[in-house]
Amino acid sequence: EDQVTQSPEALRLQEGESSSLNCSYTVSGLRGLFWYRQDPGKGPEFLFTLYSAGEEKEKERLKATLTKKESFLHITAPKPEDSATYLCAVSPGTSYDKVIFGPGTSLSVIP
Amino acid sequence: DAGITQSPRYKITETGRQVTLMCHQTWSHSYMFWYRQDLGHGLRLIYYSAAADITDKGEVSDGYVVSRSKTENFPLTLESATRSQTSVYFCASSEDTYLVYGYTFGSGTRLTVV
Secondary structure, eight states: OOEEEEEOSEEEEETTOOEEEEEEEEOSSEEEEEEEEEOTTSOOEEEEEEOSTTOEEEETTEEEEEOSSEEEEEEOSOOGGGOEEEEEEEEETTOTTOOEEOOOEEEEEEO | OOSEEEEOSEEEEOTTOOEEEEEEESSOOSEEEEEEEETTTEEEEEEEEEETTEEEEOTTOTTEEEOOSSTTBOOEEESSOOGGGOEEEEEEEESSSSOTTOOEEOOOEEEEEO
C-alpha cells in the first residue's frame, strides 16, 4: 500500500537553530515528491518538486533532498515567519493523477 | 486576482441537507481536485477531474458528487450531509501531470454538519 509518513509530528526551534524534517515513503515507483507549506486557515502552498534520488532544490532558508526511500527538508537559520505546517506528498508511478499526502510536521520557530 | 476561489469560506448545515461547495480557477488548468483535511488523516482525495466532463473518484468519494461542465468550475456536492463530513475542504488545480509546479490550492471551506 502506498504510504507517506513524516517526522517529527511537531518541532520547536529557537530562531537560528537549524534542523531537518523527514518524509518517508513507500510507493510503487515514484513519479515525484512534493513539499508544501501550510499556514493556519490557509491552503497548502507549493514549495518543491523532486523527481529522482540525489536531486536537491533550494529556496531561501529551505533545502529539499531526495533519496530512494525518504526526503529531508532542511531549514537553515530559521526565522519566526518559517513557522507553519510542512506537508510532504508523493505521486506514485502507477497513477499519474494521484498524489498521497503525509500528515505533516508542525514547525514553531521561537524568537 | 488570478487563482483558485472557493466559496463559501465557512458553512454550517444540518444532517441530511444537500450542500454544494464551489471552486473556480482562472488559469484554465486542465486538472482539478477536491481534498478534505482532517486531524489525524491529513489531506485525502475525494474526486478529481482531468478535463471538462471527465471526473473520477478518489480515496473517500462516498457521499459526494462532482460535475465539471466548464474547465474553470468544479463544484462538490454533499448529497445528504452527515456529521462525518464535517471537515475542511480544499480545491486544487494543476496544469499538467508532471506537477513541475505542484498543485495550487484554494483557501478552503470549513464545513460543519450539525
